Amino acid sequence: MPIQTLSSLTEVDAASWDALLPTAQPFLRHAFLSSLEDSGSVGPGTGWLPAHRLWHDAQGALRSALPVYRKSHSNGEYVFDWAWADACHRAGILYYPKLLCAVPFSPVVGPRLLGEPEAAGALLDELIDTLLAQGMSGLHVNFTEALADRVIASRAGWMERLGCQFLWHNRGYRDFQDFLDALASRKRKQMRKEREQVAAQGIDFQWHDGAALSEADWDFVYACYANTYRVRGQAPYLRRAFFSLLAERMPESIRVVFALQQARPVAMAFCLSDGQRLYGRYWGSLAEFDRLHFETCFYQGIEQAISMGCSHFDAGAQGEHKLIRGFEPVITRSWHYLVHPGLRDAVAGFLQQEQAGIHRYAAAAREALPYRQVEE
Structure with a gap:
């Protein structure tokens, strides 16, 4: 052979x-x-x-x-x-x-x-x-x-x-509120409170596809990504050039959400999609904000998956904290x-x-x- x-x-x-x-x-x-x-x-x-x-x-x-x-x-x-x-x-x-x-x-x-x-x-x-x-x-x-x-x-x-692992399943939800309505009352209130805490810090969110991002944007994405390793005393797996090459070669698969405070980006989550599923891959923040990780990595991804009509949202490996946010084993x-x-x-x-x-x-x-x- x-x-x-x-x-x-x-x-x-x-x-x-x-x-x-x-x-x-x-x-x-x-x-x-x-x-x-x-x-x-x-x-x-x-x-x-x-x-x-x-x-x-x-x-x-x-x-x-x-x-x-x-x-x-x-x-x-x-x-x-x-x-x-x-x-x-x-x-x-x-x-x-x-x-x-x-x-x-x-x-x-x-x-x-x-x-x-x-x-x-x-x-x-x-x-x-x-x-x-x-x-x-x-x-x-x-x-x-x-x-x-x-x-x-x-x-x-x-x-x-x-x-x-833990995956979020889209059961035909019309929007995030429709998803919330499927939850027990106490859990629904908890999620609303977490989202309100982030909004109270003056943080907004913007989604972009790969073709819309500049090299300066990718510099910020990489700085956030690398910081998640740096704070644990580890070297990041990926090199900066990876993001530029991916944006050049498969921009249609890329979705990135920026968290902005007073129009200044402070955090991001990098995702890929095949049209059927949304895959949350990398996240990072350049400063500490209460509950920002949950909003950027989970709730924003759920909203985006619903908006895109994706059947599932895979937010990455491990994390029992995903369970109370609707991600199923x-x-x-x-x-x-x-x-x-x-x-x-x-x-x-x-x-x-x-x-x-x-x-x-x-x-x-x-x-x-x-x-x-x-x-x-």
Whole structure:
């Protein structure tokens, strides 16, 4: 089978890559992934080395692909395996490097095995067969959708891991007030109070699409984004150039909301959309404002999703504080193949216990939702 390994997406035609995508979700598009590479956000020195796999048929047509990265750490993945790495370190087993099939820095469920399922499965098998020779501890496929789940589950040696995220579902709401009317009285009052507290600070909001933003606007977006890492003593994953490249290559997918106080921008939230879903990705503020995070990242996104007619709003990974704001628990899946038999057996036992806990957690989380259960 003619398998090709790419160290850069510039080696494959953008239209050919995008033709493999089963949905319009922006995160697997050539424009998104190549912007990460061309900006230096992934690549040498980042711990994310592109090693994408392609399969062409006898006529040279691209039939399947996997977005794959050689990882020397576990940062930016959002499926946390640091405990596995630590156990390997203590046992004298090398855990890095490893291979990861995922979207860097974006814990969004979506396609991972691109193109024809049979060919994509063969690409997976080829990767497994060469892990030991490449010095890799394993292969991981994060935040999969149903097709990948079926393909991987049919193969021996793979272990499934569950997680839980929180998504907002649009049930045909006419506007934000219509959404509020679906909530229990006390929760409805709480949301109104939070929004009033933000408005009382003289803060207004403006939404823009990618084509409407200047380089000065992107400077502000990046300053806000980087500050969310800086206040925690961390370096940001993304480089400034990523935002300019993305605005150039896929402006129609970008939605940014600015929070303004006396017409001066003080915070922002960066989102992407495929027309069906709104994805909140990055947020930041250059000063502290009471309740501004909730308004900018959640309530503004809900209003925008309703306005756009989106079926869902994905505001990012984790965050139990989303529950009382109407975001519902959703089970996510990732898949893991580990070469070392002792490590594989230990992780398998852990995952079996963890899965039961995840199901209990999601059930308990659903009890905390603010929606009316009976007529008030």
